Amino acid sequence: MVEESLLAVLINGVFVKNFLLIQFLGLCSFVGVTKDLKSATGMSGAVIFVMTMAAVASFAIYTFILVPLKLEFLTLICFIVVIASLVQLVEFVLRKHVTPLYRSLGIFLPLITTNCAVLGVVMLNVMNEYPFIYSVVFAIAAGLGYMIAMLMMASIRERAEYVNVPGAIQGLPHAFLVATMLSMAFVNYFKVIPL
Amino acid sequence: MSKIVDEYIRGITTDNPVFGLVLGLCPLLAVTTSVENGIGMAAGAAFVLICSNMIVSALRKQIPAAVRLPIFIIIIATFVTIVDMSMEAFTPDMYTQLGVFIPLIVVNCIIIGRAEAYANKNNVFYSLIDALGSATGFLLVLVLMGGIRELLGTGAIAPFGHTLITVPINPATFMIMPPGAFLTIAILMAIVNYRKAKKLARGD
Numbered sequence: 001m002v003e004e005s006l007l008a009v010l011i012n013g014v015f016v017k018n019f020l021l022i023q024f025l026g027l028c029s030f031v032g033v034t035k036d037l038k039s040a041t042g043m044s045g046a047v048i049f050v051m052t053m054a055a056v057a058s059f060a061i062y063t064f065i066l067v068p069l070k071l072e073f074l075t076l077i078c079f080i081v082v083i084a085s086l087v088q089l090v091e092f093v094l095r096k097h098v099t100p101l102y103r104s105l106g107i108f109l110p111l112i113t114t115n116c117a118v119l120g121v122v123m124l125n126v127m128n129e130y131p132f133i134y135s136v137v138f139a140i141a142a143g144l145g146y147m148i149a150m151l152m153m154a155s156i157r158e159r160a161e162y163v164n165v166p167g168a169i170q171g172l173p174h175a176f177l178v179a180t181m182l183s184m185a186f187v188n189y190f191k192v193i194p195l
Numbered sequence: 196m197s198k199i200v201d202e203y204i205r206g207i208t209t210d211n212p213v214f215g216l217v218l219g220l221c222p223l224l225a226v227t228t229s230v231e232n233g234i235g236m237a238a239g240a241a242f243v244l245i246c247s248n249m250i251v252s253a254l255r256k257q258i259p260a261a262v263r264l265p266i267f268i269i270i271i272a273t274f275v276t277i278v279d280m281s282m283e284a285f286t287p288d289m290y291t292q293l294g295v296f297i298p299l300i301v302v303n304c305i306i307i308g309r310a311e312a313y314a315n316k317n318n319v320f321y322s323l324i325d326a327l328g329s330a331t332g333f334l335l336v337l338v339l340m341g342g343i344r345e346l347l348g349t350g351a352i353a354p355f356g357h358t359l360i361t362v363p364i365n366p367a368t369f370m371i372m373p374p375g376a377f378l379t380i381a382i383l384m385a386i387v388n389y390r391k392a393k394k395l396a397r398g399d
Contacts, residue, residue: 021373022373023225023373024220024221024222024224024225024373024376025221025225025295025299026221027220027221027224028218028220028221028304031217031220073276073280074276076272076275076276076279076298076301077269077272077273077276080268080269080272080301080302081265081268081269084265084268114302114304114307115302116221116299116302116303119298119299119301119302120295120299123295123298123299124295127294127295167388167389167392168385168386168388168389168392169381169385169388170388171388172217172384173381173382173384173385173388174381176377176378176380176381176384177377177378177381179377179381180374180377180378180381181374183373183374183377184374186373187372187373187374
């Protein structure tokens with residue numbers, strides 16, 4: 001069914017098809033939450049967590065409910081509801097049982113519902129017809145790739161605070177110029193890793 | 196009459212989804228490898244935006260404020276499903292080109308942003324005008340970015356099989372690859388910022 005190996009899915013997800021820098025999924029948080037390293041770490045942690053959970057939940061719902069009932073046309077509506085309720089659920093559980101983690105991730109959780117990276121992972125899982133293990137590995141890989149890009153971007157932007165840039169380039173244009181450089185580095189993984 | 200025109204123009208200028216409000220960046224950067232893809236994406240987003248804005252506006256007195264966001268998302272997801280299936284049936288080539296970004300219109304912040312900020316408070320007619328304005332603004336930016344990237348990246352602009360412009364340059368493949376998208380948006384945003392600063396300095 002799937003000819004790639006698990007390792008290929010993992011490396012592809014983290015580097016070759018990096019979600020932020022190559023596939024442009026989740027850019028709002030990429031420019032919005034990377035002003036300092038601490039919030040970038042929190043956001044990436046929350047995204048990895050929710051992505052993996054969403055991949056498991058959406059796989060179960062797609063395989064055991066939507067396909068047997070021939071309701072594939074409802075995939076999108078179901079997945080968005082699943083992600084939204086999952087985020088709520090995770091928030092409740094964390095607040096009750098893992099308070100320190102909730103304090104560091106809490107404010108980022110609501111942002112994730114409308115993060116296209118999470119919906120992107122579950123839709124790509126369906127489009128690529130990945131079996132269960134592949135879906136989960138792909139979600140983790142995508143999350144790790146997201147984290148790497150977020151942390152690099154945040155570290156660079158933290159230092160760039162002290163750089164004197166021309167007025168018109170301050171803020172977002174500068175962030176996108178940094179992203180250009182990072183993206184150039186990642187594009188070359190196409191050539192380095194022959195998968 | 197002038198209010199209608201104002202509401203329409205506002206979506207293209209001050210409230211432009213991309214340069215004014217910085218929304219909808221993911222599809223903007225991902226699909227603008229050519230003008231053709233840009234138009235396809237804008238058409239899909241425009242359909243969803245117009246329909247969902249009108250429905251949200253028509254139901255605004257029935258939707259309880261506490262659960263309005265989930266309701267908006269379900270309304271939007273319904274129209275995105277319609278677009279997804281129609282594009283798969285009628286324009287299969289473009290459907291493969293745009294790929295996962297068609298279903299992702301559902302989390303496009305432009306659409307939920309307009310539903311929350313405008314359609315939820317105004318009547319159906321003005322919501323329609325507002326949606327048309329924002330859709331036009333988004334279309335113009337997508338075509339502009341697609342044009343720049345396609346022209347520099349392939350040496351010609353050729354949407355839907357009609358070659359419009361060719362330039363005798365050595366095509367820079369860089370521009371149609373992911374970094375080219377970041378570079379183009381950085382430069383465009385810098386230009387917009389520069390113009391805004393100049394306007395402020397002149398005092399109007």
